[in-house]
Amino acid sequence: MKKLLAIAATALILPISSQAAPLDRKQQQQVKELVREALMENPEIFIDVVNELKKREELAKTQARNSVLTSNMTELFNNSDDPFVGSSTPKLTIVYFGDVNCGFCKKQDPVLDALVNNYPDLKIIYKDMPILGSSSREAAALLLAARAEGNDAYLALHKEFMSHPARHDSDSIASSVKKQGLNLDALKNAVDADINRQLDSNIMLAQKLGITGTPALVFPDEVVGGFTQENVLKEMIDKRLRQIK
16 A cells, blocks of 8 residues: 555656656646645545556556466466366366365365366366475375376375365375375385476466465466355356357
């Protein structure tokens, strides 16, 4: 807000037209006095200016984000290394940025599962975004190692990780892996530079999109941050599917 106020104040004391001759010091002082008098008599003017600047700032953010979406469509929606759930020939795809230690992700997951069951033309791509500590990174790397054994292996281990009610540590991660009948040592050995690059790329891609936390859902035309209720997502999905038909 302070930044917006400063911008507004600066805007108000600039010369009225960029085409006009520069004002000398005396004229600049006269303009400042006129502006000050106008604001004192009509303070709502200043509020209107601030509100307009806020609108423009939000519009600029939206335009920048849409530009990033457009320029990263392939990495977001057509990366064959990404695990997914749902249709392999979808009409609509959503990208899901999550972290196994994120409490809201553990609430978001069953919502997404329900949506996939209700919408046969929906695909959800998982982009692991391990930002909540070393155990997040450890689990995410093992998930991608499991992905090499098949998409179903990833999904099963992902669900196992998400069923853990507390934050993970190495012991809980090992327990989850063993519950799925996977070889922990083999998965650890499979974590290579490519897997680490993929995780780093996920985080950098999220940052480009202005995503600073999890969960986050990316539609082809919109980024939705934070936990989102099922009914809200249904409305968003229905709207886009109608547009596709």
